[in-house]
Amino acid sequence: MCAIAGIFLAGAASTSIDLIAPEYVGLVDLKTGTRLALVLLFGYWVLPGILLGSIGSNMLFLPYDDIHDSIRVIFALLESTIPYLALLFLHRFKWDQFYADSRMITAHLIALCALTSIMCSLAMVLVMQSLRLTENYHLFEHLGAYFSGTLSGTFIVFFMFILMTKAFMAKLKG
Amino acid sequence: MNINKWLLCNSAAVLAVFVFGAATVSLENSFVWLHNIFDLPTGARLGMLLIFGLICFPGTLVGSLLVGVAFIEPGESINVKVLEESAGAFSALIALLMMHYFKLSNFYTKESFYYPHVLFLCILTALLSATSRLIVLVQFDQLDKDFNYSEYIGSVLLSNLFGTLVFFTLAIFIMQAFRQYFIQHTTD
Numbered sequence: 001m002c003a004i005a006g007i008f009l010a011g012a013a014s015t016s017i018d019l020i021a022p023e024y025v026g027l028v029d030l031k032t033g034t035r036l037a038l039v040l041l042f043g044y045w046v047l048p049g050i051l052l053g054s055i056g057s058n059m060l061f062l063p064y065d066d067i068h069d070s071i072r073v074i075f076a077l078l079e080s081t082i083p084y085l086a087l088l089f090l091h092r093f094k095w096d097q098f099y100a101d102s103r104m105i106t107a108h109l110i111a112l113c114a115l116t117s118i119m120c121s122l123a124m125v126l127v128m129q130s131l132r133l134t135e136n137y138h139l140f141e142h143l144g145a146y147f148s149g150t151l152s153g154t155f156i157v158f159f160m161f162i163l164m165t166k167a168f169m170a171k172l173k174g
Numbered sequence: 175m176n177i178n179k180w181l182l183c184n185s186a187a188v189l190a191v192f193v194f195g196a197a198t199v200s201l202e203n204s205f206v207w208l209h210n211i212f213d214l215p216t217g218a219r220l221g222m223l224l225i226f227g228l229i230c231f232p233g234t235l236v237g238s239l240l241v242g243v244a245f246i247e248p249g250e251s252i253n254v255k256v257l258e259e260s261a262g263a264f265s266a267l268i269a270l271l272m273m274h275y276f277k278l279s280n281f282y283t284k285e286s287f288y289y290p291h292v293l294f295l296c297i298l299t300a301l302l303s304a305t306s307r308l309i310v311l312v313q314f315d316q317l318d319k320d321f322n323y324s325e326y327i328g329s330v331l332l333s334n335l336f337g338t339l340v341f342f343t344l345a346i347f348i349m350q351a352f353r354q355y356f357i358q359h360t361t362d
Binding site for chain 2: 005006012013017030040042061098159162171
């Protein structure tokens with residue numbers, strides 16, 4: 001339930017932030033940051049929550065107006081499963097240690113963001129190509145926007161919650 | 175005081191209040207029946223003040239002002255909106271100070287928050303917020319002919335309660351998960 005609510009709220013917040021400056025749509029992608037945080041914290045069993053939250057968020061808050069609802073569901077499916085694939089890929093190359101010596105390992109986190117955004121963009125362009133919707137879709141522009149959005153969204157989510165958690169733990173001890 | 179810690183706490187407070195304010199605006203635009211049901215920025219303000227303490231009040235105030243400036247509805251006055259959001263931020267601060275003064279400021283147990291005091295803080299904040307927002311609306315002559323004071327105060331109270339409930343549920347769940355993650359990966 002919290003995964004659903006978290007991703008839904010993240011999608012709502014990202015949409016509002018996009019409306020402030022429409023020329024920078026996708027600059028802050030809180031949904032992907034929230035998904036990555038949930039994947040790292042809870043592992044595989046939270047996938048249904050992530051999927052339902054992504055579907056709900058895409059149905060209401062995805063910026064492309066001319067896309068059918070079924071395509072939005074497919075995008076949600078891809079966006080929910082790709083973080084797990086990226087994590088498996090990093091695990092294969094032993095880059096899956098994200099916390100050590102009381103701090104986050106930023107290089108591994110950036111690698112996870114980069115891999116997630118590349119895989120998401122490629123998957124989306126394949127879906128759009130198969131539906132012949134790629135006339136208005138530029139892969140490299142979308143890849144750049146997706147990567148910057150993923151990085152900023154992940155940074156914001158992790159920064160906020162790690163600080164809050166450390167302060168919360170200090171208060172509990174006190 | 176450690177300036178780095180002050181900057182980090184206030185940055186987190188600005189982000190939290192702004193992000194939850196953005197989420198509230200988007201939800202209210204998508205679901206009209208959700209208007210004034212969830213006041214998530216109030217939940218974020220209270221949460222930040224409880225977690226980081228009073229040092230993060232400037233951050234919550236700046237975050238509230240940013241929400242007021244960035245998300246103006248058509249026909250809404252920016253002055254009224256900014257003052258309303260500022261009133262919300264100051265209401266949380268004054269409510270917390272009042273509870274400190276009356277020695278009701280034990281908000282933590284060994285494992286989590288002490289919910290009776292958090293609930294009382296939320297209700298006190300809601301009452302102060304409703305009163306201060308009413309004053310702003312009266313000063314700027316924004317009240318309709320058929321304005322109902324008790325309905326307005328009731329809706330603010332309910333929205334603050336729901337917003338605080340949602341924020342605290344999410345925040346506690348994710349913070350406990352991060353805490354377990356840190357503990358697990360520290361001993362590995």
